[in-house]
Amino acid sequence: MVPIQNLYYLLCYAWNRLPAHGEWQRVDTSTFHRPLELLTHMLLIGTRRLLQQGLPLGYAEREDELSELRGRVLLTPTIARDLLRQGRAVCAYDELGPNTPFNTLLAGTLEVLARTRHLPTSLRQEVRRVRARFPEEIEPAPFTRHQLRTVRRLRLPGPEGFLLNLCDLIYRTALPEPDTEGRTRFYDFRRDEVLMAQIFERFVRNFFRLEQRRYRVLSETISWQAQADDAADLDLLPSMITDTTLETPERKIILDTKYYTAAFKPHYDRQRLISPHLYQLYAYLQNQPAPANQQLEGVLLYPAATHTADLRYTLGGFPVRVVTIDLNQPWSGIAADLLALVA
Structure with missing residues (x-):
């Protein structure tokens, strides 16, 4: 498992919403023994704030036996x-009120968390x-x-979207079936390399979107420089979609993130890059x-x-760098290392 000291910041950047003030800044990830405790704490902070402001209202369909016709x-x-x-x-009929899909999901999530033994009393x-x-x-x-x-189809705005991601x-960390007493069990999602790869990719891309102004940041689709006797055959070529592209008129960096415990793999008696x-x-x-x-x-x-690595090559005339970043250091160090990549 990749050691991570600042899981909180990784998630906030991955979800493109880094809380900038107040109670959020006092989140100390070192006090939480399991990621579920951190997620629950973050969910409570956001939910309290939402309750203080007033839960969002929406139209929900109701069915009632009425003496006056209403709706269908x-x-x-x-x-x-x-x-x-x-x-x-x-x-x-549709009625305006707080019983919206988002509010009912939030209430359901809290009820599941209130029953699990994976959280302290x-x-x-x-x-x-x-x-x-x-x-x-x-x-x-x-x-x-x-x-x-x-x-998710409702495309919720900022604070609600952040809570939905939580x-x-x-x-996604809940095991398929609850235990015999109706309590849901959870696993440490840091061990899920597929899930963490998605978080790591979005974290890096959104970090550069938020923390620098020199480059335009995007994920782009690259077309194959290919020809075929039948133009329809070109559609069979696999898609090439970059994780992160940083671009200015003078410079373009294609940055590919790989969430692996090592940038090398053994080959006979030597270590080699993953081809x-x-x-x-x-x-x-x-x-x-x-x-x-x-x-x-x-x-x-x-x-x-x-392993740590910082390797530089020229491949086909293009500068290529293979580098690792230590996620188990203070946040200021992670931010500085990322910005140094494109300095």
């Missing part, structure tokens, strides 16, 4: 209950106190992937139509775990 009349239950002779009908008690501050009409939604996707990560990673970056550089006056270069960036 549901004929099947109305006839089945023989309501028409009573001057009543079952109606479906004091933190579970605080979760229950915050959950008790929700209005009674908010019905906690099931803690499911379907519910998360439903809320709920999503908490869900598919180097081939991929080289393909990006070879197929990049850069202007004549623009310097094109590539960087392979790994977290430093078992």
Whole structure:
């Protein structure tokens, strides 16, 4: 597992929302023994703030037996209950209130956390106190992937989007089935290399978007410099999408992040770079139509775990750097090292 001292900052940058003041700045990751404790603490901070400002309202569909028509009349239950002779009908209508998909998901997540044994008793008690501050009409939604996707489609703004990312990560670290007492078990998501690779990639890209102004930062699709007898055959070529591209009129850096515990792998009695990673970056550089006056270069960036490296090559006329960054150092050191990569 890659050692990480500032998981909090990694997540904030990965989700493109770094809280800048107040209680957020007092988050000390060293006091949390498990990542779930940190995620829960962050969720509580954001939820308290949302409750102070007032939970967002939205329209939710309700079904009621009414004496006055409202919205749509549901004929099947109305006839089945023989309501028409009573001057009543079952109606479906939209009502403005706090019982929105996001609020119900947030309430459902808090209820799951309040029951798990993976949190200290004091933190579970605080979760229950915050959950008790929700209005009674908010019905906690099931803690499911379907519910998360439903809320994700709403494209929530800043604070709500940040809390949704926390709920999503908490869900992704939950084991498939709860225990016999209805408590959900969780695993340490830092051991999930696929998930951490996604977080690491977004962290690096958003860090450069937020912390420097010299380069335009994007993830771009590179077209193959290829020809075919049948133009349709070109569609079969694999996509080339960069993790991070930093560009000025004079310089372009293709930065590929790789979340591996080592930038090398053993080959007989020697250590060598991981060849598919180097081939991929080289393909990006070879197929990049850069202007004549623009310097094109590539960087392979790994977290430093078992080895550190800072290797420089010229491949096919392009400067290429293979470098590791220590994520287990104070945040100021991580920020300085990243900025030095493109200085």
